[in-house]
Amino acid sequence: MSSTIPASYSPPIRNPTKKPIQNTNLCLLLLCNHLQEAKQIHALMIKSSQISDAYSASRLTEFYAVSDNGSLKYAEKVFNSVEEPGTFIWNTLIRGSLNKKKPHKAILLYDRMLCQSIEQDHFTFTFILKACTQLLALAIGRQLHAQIVKQGLEYSGFVRNKLIHLYAICGLIIDARKLFDTSTELDIVTWNSMLEGYADNKDGESLHQLFDRMPVRDGVSWNTMIAYYVQVGDFKDAIEMFRQMQDDGERPNRVTFISVLSAVAQLGALAQGRWVHTYIGKHRIELDENLGSALINMYAKCGCLDGAIQAFHETSQKNVDTWNAMISGLAANGQSLKALKFFLKMELSGVWPNEITFSCVLNACSHGGLVEDGLRYFRKMKDVYGIEPDIAHYGCMVDLFGRAGLFDKAEEIIGKMPMKPDAVMLKALLGACRIHRNIEMGERAGLQLIELAPYDHASYVLLSNIYAMGDKWDQVHKVRKTMWERGIRKPPGCSSVELDGVVHEFVVGDITHSRKKQVYEMLDEMGERLKLAGYEPDTKQVLLDIDEEEVRQTSLGHHSEKLAIAFGFISTSPGTTVRVMKNIRVCSDCHSAIKLLSNIYNRDIIVRDSNRFHHFRNGSCSCMDYW
Known part of the structure; x- marks a missing residue:
């Protein structure tokens, strides 16, 4: 049995030799491209009494309920005009409710079917199980399962696949697997339903075993695997699976x-x-x-x-998400004025901004130091577009004022906002305190951050930064001791460079790369040329109380981003842009060094860290030394 649900199906006709009346109107209905046209045919059916014919009424209901150009409201009108609607027309209305993203309505219709003793078929249960899956309505799904068994439909491919999917997505992977193992006919949809269940439950070992056992794979199978890797953060494996998909001949x-x-x-x-x-x-x-x-x-x-x-x-x-992606991308890459110009174009195009849009716009103002613009857009968000600011918008304003050194304004908006500061806001405030050397406020914000996010390594590192800046090494030790006692570890810095489609990764002091000799020779050359340019290592960035100044400087010189840049220099021709991705925030010392390196080697160097992008060119950075 095929498990592919047909786009439509015909109700049983008791007298196959008898043709539906007014067949011309039904032919016209097939040619409809607009709701208004369907309404005109509807009027003709009423005028000719064709609407009283169950077959004709069901076809009109189908157009209204399922077509992209239809209307669920009109489908219900036709449905309500039928004296004794059969299973097909009920199923059509249920299906239409699902298409219009109204699963609750679909379940209510099914309940009415039961109350009126309307016969259900496997299509009915397929649609209702889909509604339960969308709502994660496991209790209703179990009741449906009992009714399915009672009606002898438990071995229907359509129904069984939906049951497997429901149980799997609700976390009952064992129940899903029981159904899978007792299926008499395993088609590609059945395999994919089980595969998606393991992926949703992040059960990697079982997922791979099932994928390897599949006799046939289709696009859904491969997409499930790729999406799983993306979901769990195994991005290299996701790309490798994509390559295998192409090797397998799947488009x-x-x-x-x-x-x-x-x-x-x-x-x-x-x-x-x-x-x-x-x-x-x-x-x-x-x-x-x-x-x-x-x-x-x-x-x-x-x-x-x-x-x-x-x-x-x-x-x-282009919808609001398209514009948001563009505005956000420009803001993150230091192009604040361009981001605001795109927002203006968005408004002129008639696309209505949402709360995410204004987060992007306020970020652009913050990163560009555009205080007055930020205040204007913050007011416009509510006054013009009726969007109430949330914690993200207030966070952008705190960041905006903090970057400008307006700490009174930052504290004022924190005091007035209708919610407590979150970790993101406090991290932004700490960043501002670091730049403007506001040790007192930085300490208050850092302690509050640790209380709010006690298991986030960044909370401790940021407070350590503030204490180190004030030469309070006893406090640095205290913070680090607390961090250690709580079992919290800072992830090692890791930077990567892509070359000819291959991603090369480096960690601090890395000696595992196949070209390590050339990398460290380049690193030594970079160090000598930096000294000639007047560079002095910022040893306070080594947040451990190390007495030996030389050891501190060596640690700084071997940071992962510097290794990645050295590899980029020896692997590409002069003048080529070097792009580096780093998993944690770039330290101030590396930031200062890379600015000089961009000028010394006449290279554009782009570094993406956990906070933002840094476009280094001719000795300066797009972040204006604030990140």
């Missing part, structure tokens, strides 16, 4: 590309992202709002704004 689709672009964005693997973009263009795949947004986001997170802007202009359908 990727939009869903594939959205997952792959997400993985590429996280790795900063620009060359691979460009390959995906070229593939999309070569196969004439339309850039809709979802795929277009993913492509824009990928380029922006790889620090390639020209690519992001190109993808934006190629996107045929």
Whole structure:
């Protein structure tokens, strides 16, 4: 039995030789491209009494309920006009409710079916189980399972696949597997339902075993695996699975590309992202709002704004997410004024901004030091668009004032906002205290941050930074001791550079790379040229009380981003932009050094850390030394 649900199906006709009356109207209905046209045919059916024919009424209901150009309200009107609606028309209305994202309504319709003793078939249970899955309504699903068994439909491929999916997505993976193992017919949908269940439950060992056992795989199978790797943060494996998918001869689709672009964005693997973009263009795949947004986001997170802007202009359908991706990308890459210009274009285009849009806009103002603009947009958000500021918007304002050194304003807005500060806001305030050397406020904010996020390593590191800045090494030790006692560890710094589609990773003091000899020779050369340029290591960035000054300087010189840049220098021709991705925040010492390196070697160096992008060029950085 095939488990593919047909787009539509016909109700049983008691007298097959008898043709439905007024067949012309039904033919016209098939040609409908607009709701208004369907309403005219509806009027003709009423005028000719055709609407009283159950078959004709069911077909009209189907158009209204299921068609993209239909209307659930009109479907219900036709349904209510039928004296004794049969199973098909009930199923059609349930299906239409699902299409319109109204699963609660679908379940209420099913309840009415039961109350009126209407016969259910496997389509009914397929649709209602889908509604239960969308709502995670496990209790109702179990009741349905009992009714399915009672009616002898438990071995229907349609129904069994939906049951497996429901149990799996609700976390009852053992129950799902029992159904899978007792299925008499395992088609691709059954396998995929079980596969998706393991992926949703992050059960990697079982997921791989099932995938390896699959006799046949389709696009859904591969997409499930790729999406799983993205979900658990195994971005390299996601890209590797994408390659295997192509080797297997399976053609990727939009869903594939959205997952792959997400993985590429996280790795900063620009060359691979460009390959995906070229593939999309070569196969004439339309850039809709979802795929277009993913492509824009990928380029922006790889620090390639020209690519992001190109993808934006190629996107045929631009919704608020598309604009948000572009504005956010520009803001994160230090192009605050361009970000605000795009927001103005968005307003002129008629796209209504949402709360995420204003977070992007306020971030742009914050990163660009545009205090007056930030205040204006903060007021406009509520006064013009009726959007109440949330914690993210207040956080942007605190960041905005903090960057400008307006600590009174920052404290004032914290005192007035209708919620308590969150960790993101306090981290922004700590960053401002570090830049403006406000040790007193930084200590208060840091202690509050540790209380709010006691198991976040960044809370302790940021407070340590503040104490180290004030030469309070006893307090640095105290913070580090508390961190150690609580079992909290700072993740090691890791930086990566992509070369010819391969991502090369480095950790502090790395000696594992195949070209380590050349990397360290380059690192020594960089150190000598930095000294000649007047560079002095900021040894306070080594937040351990190490007495030997030379040891401190060596530790700084071997930070992962410097190793990655050295590898980039020896692996590319002069003048080539070097792109580095780092998992944690760039320290002040490395930031100062990289500014000089960009000038010494006449190279553009782009570093993406956990906070933002740094575009180094001619001895300066796009972040204006604030991050």
